Amino acid sequence: MKTNAAVTVALVKDTFREALARKVFWGFYGLSTLCILFFLFILKIDLVAGAMATVSLFGKTTDQGIDPAELVRVVCGGIAVFLYTWGLALAVFASGSLVPSLLEPGRIELLLSKPLSRTHLLLGRYLGILLVVAANIVWLVVGLWVILGIKTGIWDPAFLVACASALFIFAVMLGLITLLGVLWESAALSVMVPVALMLLSPILAQEKTAARLLSSEWSRQLYRGIYHVLPKVYDLGHMTLQFVRRQPAPEGAWLAVASTALFGCVMLAGGLWVFSRRDF
Amino acid sequence: MNDDYAIETEGLTKVYWTAFRRREIRAVDALSLRVQRGATFGLLGPNGAGKTTFIKMLLSAARPTAGSARIFGRPCLQPEARRSVGYLPENHRFPTYQTGAGMLDCYAALSGVTGLERRKRIPELLELVGLKEWGDVRLGKYSKGMLQRVGLAQALIHRPQLLMLDEPSDGVDPVGRIRIREILQNLERQGVTIFINSHLLGEVELFCRDVAILHKGRLALTGAVKDLTSGQGYELSAKSVPESLQAELLKSAISSPAPANGTFKVRFDTREAANQAIDQLRLAHCEIESLAANTSTLEAVFLATVEGRNGKAAKP
Numbered sequence: 390m391k392t393n394a395a396v397t398v399a400l401v402k403d404t405f406r407e408a409l410a411r412k413v414f415w416g417f418y419g420l421s422t423l424c425i426l427f428f429l430f431i432l433k434i435d436l437v438a439g440a441m442a443t444v445s446l447f448g449k450t451t452d453q454g455i456d457p458a459e460l461v462r463v464v465c466g467g468i469a470v471f472l473y474t475w476g477l478a479l480a481v482f483a484s485g486s487l488v489p490s491l492l493e494p495g496r497i498e499l500l501l502s503k504p505l506s507r508t509h510l511l512l513g514r515y516l517g518i519l520l521v522v523a524a525n526i527v528w529l530v531v532g533l534w535v536i537l538g539i540k541t542g543i544w545d546p547a548f549l550v551a552c553a554s555a556l557f558i559f560a561v562m563l564g565l566i567t568l569l570g571v572l573w574e575s576a577a578l579s580v581m582v583p584v585a586l587m588l589l590s591p592i593l594a595q596e597k598t599a600a601r602l603l604s605s606e607w608s609r610q611l612y613r614g615i616y617h618v619l620p621k622v623y624d625l626g627h628m629t630l631q632f633v634r635r636q637p638a639p640e641g642a643w644l645a646v647a648s649t650a651l652f653g654c655v656m657l658a659g660g661l662w663v664f665s666r667r668d669f
Numbered sequence: 670m671n672d673d674y675a676i677e678t679e680g681l682t683k684v685y686w687t688a689f690r691r692r693e694i695r696a697v698d699a700l701s702l703r704v705q706r707g708a709t710f711g712l713l714g715p716n717g718a719g720k721t722t723f724i725k726m727l728l729s730a731a732r733p734t735a736g737s738a739r740i741f742g743r744p745c746l747q748p749e750a751r752r753s754v755g756y757l758p759e760n761h762r763f764p765t766y767q768t769g770a771g772m773l774d775c776y777a778a779l780s781g782v783t784g785l786e787r788r789k790r791i792p793e794l795l796e797l798v799g800l801k802e803w804g805d806v807r808l809g810k811y812s813k814g815m816l817q818r819v820g821l822a823q824a825l826i827h828r829p830q831l832l833m834l835d836e837p838s839d840g841v842d843p844v845g846r847i848r849i850r851e852i853l854q855n856l857e858r859q860g861v862t863i864f865i866n867s868h869l870l871g872e873v874e875l876f877c878r879d880v881a882i883l884h885k886g887r888l889a890l891t892g893a894v895k896d897l898t899s900g901q902g903y904e905l906s907a908k909s910v911p912e913s914l915q916a917e918l919l920k921s922a923i924s925s926p927a928p929a930n931g932t933f934k935v936r937f938d939t940r941e942a943a944n945q946a947i948d949q950l951r952l953a954h955c956e957i958e959s960l961a962a963n964t965s966t967l968e969a970v971f972l973a974t975v976e977g978r979n980g981k982a983a984k985p
Contacts, residue, residue, distance in 0.1 A: 392781045399778030403764070410766030495762030499823075502728040502833075503779040504752040668731040 396505050397513050404487065404517025413483045414521065420479070421529035424468075428533055434460075434540045457541040465548040465633045468533055472526065472555040473626035478584060480522045480559050481566065485580035487518050488570025497669045507665045515567055515657065519560055526555050547633050554629040557646075561620050561653030562586075567660035571667065590622040620652045621645040672742035675831045675862035676704040676727065680736035683722050683886075696722040698886040699736065704864060704879070706741070706830075709857050711877035711894075712866045713967075715975050719886040720866050721759065724833060728756060740831060752781060755829030757820045759836045759866070765809035769800055769819045772808060773826055780827035787826075794822040799848060813840035821849060831862045838872060850876060874898070874967040882974045890974045897970050900963030902938040905946055908956040918946050932958055 408414045434457070491497065491514050500510055530552045538544040562583045569579045593599075593616040603609045624645040628638055683697040697719040704710045714720045725731040727738050729746050743750035763772055770791050777787045795804045798818040803811070811819065817840055824832060832853075838846045853863055853876060867873050873880060874894055881891040890897070902923060910918075910933040919925055921942050922935045937943040943960060950957055 395778055395784075396781070399775050403767075403775050406766050406771070407764060493762050495758055495760045496764070498725060498728065498730045498758045499756060499761060499763075499776070500779070501730045502751055502754060502756040502758075503776070504748045504750075504781060505779060506748050666732070669725065 393509070396509065397516065400510065400513025401517040401520060404514055405521055407487065407490065408483070408518070408521045411483070411486075414525075417479055417483050417525055418528070421525055421532070424471075424529060425532040425536065428464075428536045428540075432540070458543055458545075461537055461541055461543045461545055461548075462634050464537060465533075465545065465551070466630050468530070469548070469551040469555075469629050469633045470626065472529070472551055473558070473622070473629065476526070476529075476555060477559060477562070477587065477622070480525075481562055481583045481587075482580055484518045484522065484563065485566055485570075485583075486576035488514060488567050488579060489574045489576050492571065492574050492669070494669070501669065508661050511567065511571070511661055511664050515563060518563055519556070522559050522563075523556050526552055526559075530555075547635060550632050551629055554625060554632075558620070558622055558625055558649070561649050561656075564653040564656035564660065565620075568656045568663065571660050571664045586619055587622050589619070590624075593619060594621065594623040594627075617648055618652065620649040622649075625649060673706055674703045674739070675706045675708065675741060676702065676710075676738070676864065677742075678702045678723075678727075678736065678738045681723070681726060681733055681738050682735040683719070683726060683731060684734040695886045697726065697883075700883070700886070700888055701736075702881055702888060702891065704862065706862055707857075707860045708879050709853075709863045709877045710865070711873035711880040712864065712883065713868075713870065713873060713880055713971055714883035714889075718883040718975075720883055721835065722886075723883070724835060724866060728754065728833070752827075753830040755824035755827065755832045757817075757824045757834045757837060759839065761816070761820050763808050763816060763820065763823075765807060768805050768807050769795060769811070769822075770804035772819065773823055776823045777826040782827050790826055794825060795819075797825075797852060798822045799845075814842055814845050817841050818845065818849070821852070825852075825856075829861065831864065832856065833864045833866075835866045836868065837865060838867075838869065846872070870967045870971055880967070882971060884975045890970070894967060898965045898967055900965050902936055902963050903940065903943040903960060904934060904936050904963055905943055905950075905960050906932050906934050906958035907950050908932055908958060910950065910955050911953060914949060914953050914955070918949065921945070936963065 491500070491511075501507070530549065534544075534548050537548075565583050565586070566579045569575070569582055573579075593612075596613065596616060599612050600609050603612060624639070624642065628642045628645070631638055679701050681697055681700040681702075682695065685694045685696055686692070687694065700719075700723060712720050712723070722731060726733050727740065727745050728751060729748075732746075738745040740750040741753055745751075767775065773791045773794065774787055777790065778784075782790065791804070792801070795801050798821055800815060800819055800822070803815065803819075808816065808819070817837070821834075821837065824834065837853075838849055841849060850872075857863060863877075865873060865877060877894060879891070879893050880897065882889045904926075908931060915933055915935075918935050921937065923938045924936045926934045926936070935946065937946060947957060947960070
């Protein structure tokens with residue numbers, strides 16, 4: 390048990406080293422740090438008797454007072470949306486090559502000669518990538534949460550949910566990246582397919598509009614089938630935004646979470662199965 | 670389960686298929702091989718003979734189509750079977766973002782070496798392979814020979830009982846080769862089984878006591894190097910041999926190589942015939958230059974096996 394944990398730690402550490410050796414991850418962290426610095430130094434908030442008197446941005450001050458709780462909700466919602474769009478796309482882009490690189494000839498043979506199962510090896514890499522991205526998300530979200538908390542005095546834990554939900558959707562996408570990586574060992578394909586699914590998600594989410602536009606019953610069934618099988622990136626993003634803004638969750642939100650989680654599990658299990666049977 | 674053998678395969682077969690399963694390629698074909706614990710074993714064969722596929726199957730990088738393979742009595746597909754194996758692949762690609770020490774630490778942890786032991790072993794091994802000063806340098810800065818040496822250190826980090834080396838001295842300078850050979854000889858004395866896959870027949874002949882030659886996926890020849898390279902009969906060289914005596918000696922000889930620098934050479938298949946010839950030469954006051962047992966080289970054995978050239982017959 391202790392040896393297994395040490396092996397997992399070694400795999401995670403190796404993934405961190407590889408990720409940090411790539412400039413794209415430094416760019417990823419740099420962007421988060423810039424965002425934190427922006428809120429730390431550029432945004433100036435004056436509070437009078439617990440209510441916000443003025444907000445200054447780049448030296449320009451608002452004319453009228455804003456409710457600080459509303460401001461925090463708006464800012465947090467904006468960041469949550471940013472995480473869901475650019476953050477997730479960047480994470481997919483940065484990590485797309487980390488599974489194929491593990492399978493490079495000359496490297497995989499040596500790894501497989503070690504006394505660990507293939508499942509352990511691939512799950513160790515999966516966990517490593519997840520933790521690299523998690524560290525960045527936590528750095529950004531918690532950093533902003535602390536800065537906004539200090540500046541406004543409002544410590545809204547709902548924003549921290551953005552961490553969990555962003556990481557959840559990335560974990561699902563990473564399952565797909567893992568499957569594609571072990572199937573084709575192509576970094577480009579490992580990035581393209583998840584990004585395509587992310588772009589497709591808002592279109593698929595317009596189920597009611599599509600039902601009106603599609604003429605035949607079979608095409609509506611097909612549309613619904615595709616919608617239910619694929620990860621609901623858009624729905625989950627919308628749900629997170631509602632949660633951060635303390636608004637009620639949309640209808641069928643938890644079903645979207647469950648089916649997206651199922652998609653991630655199936656993809657990851659598929660990746661493990663293919664990896665366990667492949668010759669190198 | 671018999672752990673007297675470091676490696677034991679029975680009918681091991683690997684079949685690859687071309688696209689759409691149109692044609693099968695038997696990379697390894699019903700290979701049965703036993704390597705004794707503590708042996709120094711060389712695996713030889715021309716390109717495409719199936720050597721690397723064989724090693725990959727032993728280390729579970731490729732799954733056998735048929736047959737079985739065991740390492741110290743354990744089925745090779747069990748991860749535990751590989752705990753006692755140290756491996757250096759031929760075209761290794763060590764992560765260039767790691768330092769030498771970092772890479773050793775990572776692979777040692779994957780091999781189940783504790784943190785305390787790793788801290789002790791890493792400097793020891795870097796010194797052993799002559800890279801003491803290079804531990805903190807990224808592998809991207811290493812030369813081919815240095816990568817090979819740090820790769821050897823990686824294979825030794827967990828004190829394996831079976832060392833599998835694929836072209837261990839590839840890219841290493843002559844001094845480095847001698848150093849590697851010394852390290853391997855020291856491991857042999859400690860009872861470590863050493864399995865080498867190499868194209869350098871001279872090196873294999875120098876180091877390994879047993880060899881196997883693979884040809885077209887099949888085991889073409891196996892045996893002790895000493896037995897395979899020992900020739901039959903004796904070769905006698907003498908000077909100032911009168912022509913009449915030369916003709917007489919040739920009657921009982923098996924062959925006579927062309928004379929060089931006035932030296933008459935003749936081969937006999939038995940010791941008695943050679944002794945009789947010596948008596949005749951001494952009587953005629955001829956100068957005997959040398960008498961030696963006929964030997965072959967591993968290269969000659971190899972060529973005879975894979976190309977059917979003159980030499981020892983190929984026997985599986």
